[in-house]
Amino acid sequence: MQQLLTTTLSGITLGFVYAAFALALVMIWRSTRIVNFAQAPMAMLTTYVALTVIDAGYSYWIGFAAALVAGFVLGAAVEWLVVRRVDSTVEINPVILTLGLFIVFHSVAALVFGSQFRSFPAPFGVRGFEVGDTTIALTGFGVFTILAVLAVLGLLLLLFRFTDVGLRMRASAFNAEVSRLLGVRVGRMLSLGWALAALVGSLSGLLIAGGGLVHPSYMDPVVVYGFVAAVLGGLDSPMGAVAGGLLLGLCLSFVSGYLGSELVAMAALLVLVAVLLVRPGGLFASTVQRRV
Amino acid sequence: MNALTVTDLTATYGPVRALDGVSFEVAPGCVTAVLGANGAGKTTLLRTLSGLVRPIAGTAHLGGTDLLRTPAEEMTRTGLAHVPEGRGVIAELTVRENLRLGALGAPRGRRGRFDLPRIYELFPVLGERRDQVAHTLSGGERQMLVIGRALLAEPEILLLDEPSLGLAPRVVAQIFALVRDLVDTDGLTVLLAEQNARSALSIADRGLVLGLGRVVADEPAADLADDVRLRDAYLGN
Numbered sequence: 001m002q003q004l005l006t007t008t009l010s011g012i013t014l015g016f017v018y019a020a021f022a023l024a025l026v027m028i029w030r031s032t033r034i035v036n037f038a039q040a041p042m043a044m045l046t047t048y049v050a051l052t053v054i055d056a057g058y059s060y061w062i063g064f065a066a067a068l069v070a071g072f073v074l075g076a077a078v079e080w081l082v083v084r085r086v087d088s089t090v091e092i093n094p095v096i097l098t099l100g101l102f103i104v105f106h107s108v109a110a111l112v113f114g115s116q117f118r119s120f121p122a123p124f125g126v127r128g129f130e131v132g133d134t135t136i137a138l139t140g141f142g143v144f145t146i147l148a149v150l151a152v153l154g155l156l157l158l159l160f161r162f163t164d165v166g167l168r169m170r171a172s173a174f175n176a177e178v179s180r181l182l183g184v185r186v187g188r189m190l191s192l193g194w195a196l197a198a199l200v201g202s203l204s205g206l207l208i209a210g211g212g213l214v215h216p217s218y219m220d221p222v223v224v225y226g227f228v229a230a231v232l233g234g235l236d237s238p239m240g241a242v243a244g245g246l247l248l249g250l251c252l253s254f255v256s257g258y259l260g261s262e263l264v265a266m267a268a269l270l271v272l273v274a275v276l277l278v279r280p281g282g283l284f285a286s287t288v289q290r291r292v
Numbered sequence: 293m294n295a296l297t298v299t300d301l302t303a304t305y306g307p308v309r310a311l312d313g314v315s316f317e318v319a320p321g322c323v324t325a326v327l328g329a330n331g332a333g334k335t336t337l338l339r340t341l342s343g344l345v346r347p348i349a350g351t352a353h354l355g356g357t358d359l360l361r362t363p364a365e366e367m368t369r370t371g372l373a374h375v376p377e378g379r380g381v382i383a384e385l386t387v388r389e390n391l392r393l394g395a396l397g398a399p400r401g402r403r404g405r406f407d408l409p410r411i412y413e414l415f416p417v418l419g420e421r422r423d424q425v426a427h428t429l430s431g432g433e434r435q436m437l438v439i440g441r442a443l444l445a446e447p448e449i450l451l452l453d454e455p456s457l458g459l460a461p462r463v464v465a466q467i468f469a470l471v472r473d474l475v476d477t478d479g480l481t482v483l484l485a486e487q488n489a490r491s492a493l494s495i496a497d498r499g500l501v502l503g504l505g506r507v508v509a510d511e512p513a514a515d516l517a518d519d520v521r522l523r524d525a526y527l528g529n
Contacts, residue, residue, distance in 0.1 A: 164396055167392060174385065175382045177344065178380045178381075180364045181365075
């Protein structure tokens with residue numbers, strides 16, 4: 001019973017982090033049909049920005065905000081300076097490009113911030129709450145993780161549903177040419193989409209780093225888990241990304257808790273293969289059948 | 293109200309001259325039908341006017357605005373709305389979201405002739421389906437949606453590309469009659485590209501016939517409708 005509770009709670013916390021990362025992948029996929037493999041090192045870089053700010057003597061929260069702003073700027077810059085320049089009529093080109101950025105950002109981080117392990121602070125306790133005389137697996141930082149991801153998800157939904165700029169962003173993603181004819185500055189909307197996605201990615205980077213160690217590769221496993229979570233959710237649906245993240249977090253937590261932590265990576269792969277075999281459109285696909 | 297003036301417009305797709313020295317004028321408050329067979333250059337003409345195709349020569353002005361120097365995403369703010377061929381609804385958005393998007397493109401400070409209630413009055417079916425996702429609409433409803441959406445941008449001139457495509461004759465007649473009404477009551481100017489010459493000429497004031505990218509006739513619609521030679525050669529019905 002105790003272990004079931006522990007496994008479930010840590011699975012949910014982990015799941016929300018994967019959800020944030022998957023959400024970032026989904027936002028870029030929806031707007032530009034690119035799987036952004038550079039999402040992980042981008043989040044790693046912005047976590048280093050936070051660490052630099054915190055090491056300079058500022059509070060955790062200033063560092064936190066600095067990382068999110070850096071993520072926003074970095075996302076827009078990557079779209080505007082690099083992704084837009086590549087000929088994307090061949091679909092593989094931008095994907096190879098993001099793989100290239102993956103390597104470049106790794107090298108940049110090693111050059112600028114060094115490649116040793118550095119510890120990253122957490123704003124809340126990373127020890128479990130005590131209920132009576134037992135310690136449960138839910139930590140203060142875990143609660144913060146869940147609330148932060150829910151808040152971001154809620155804000156994004158409000159943005160997309162109820163604001164003009166959100167409507168313009170969705171229209172640009174669905175049909176760029178028609179959107180231009182309706183007066184939407186599509187290029188600007190795509191940059192904004194990348195910027196917001198990278199901001200969400202930065203959040204997941206901060207949440208994974210909290211109370212742990214960072215180094216230039218610390219986000220790399222998350223790329224795999226975040227991608228599996230996104231595919232699980234249909235790659236096209238923000239809600240699907242969050243549900244996929246949660247499901248994967250729980251699944252991997254149970255594998256780790258009951259079967260052994262060395263099997264986690266393999267389990268993620270099995271989940272990916274199973275989903276692609278059974279429901280290639282994802283569990284929550286919202287793809288519209290286009291009538292011609 | 294401004295006239296559309298086009299001179300010597302020439303556009304190419306690779307080695308093909310899709311438009312070859314096209315000149316014409318569209319008077320405000322009129323329907324001008326652009327007729328011709330498939331590949332005559334009708335769609336290219338509309339896409340060039342709205343900035344989607346860059347011409348290699350010629351001029352196009354809407355009043356004082358140089359259309360060829362205006363990017364496509366600025367067009368609605370100059371008073372030009374283009375309803376592309378094949379409907380152009382954004383199928384993943386709801387009817388109301390599609391319409392909202394149209395209104396966002398309206399020129400700033402333009403006095404509104406068209407607002408949501410007016411559009412729902414013109415097209416009651418859009419009001420009934422306002423919260424449905426657009427891909428659930430029928431072909432005729434989609435055509436109404438894109439016309440309604442274009443009207444919300446408060447255009448002076450509306451470019452319609454093959455609105456009759458794939459629609460039942462009864463629906464075509466209904467939509468064309470409505471377009472004619474808007475021209476008569478609101479002073480809208482319409483450039484209507486159509487393969488369905490008979491329907492188009494029934495509501496048009498003038499007809500412009502294109503053949504292989506050139507203007508082969510530019511006459512009052514009534515004369516064109518009676519011109520047997522032209523009909524056999526270019527219009528096919």
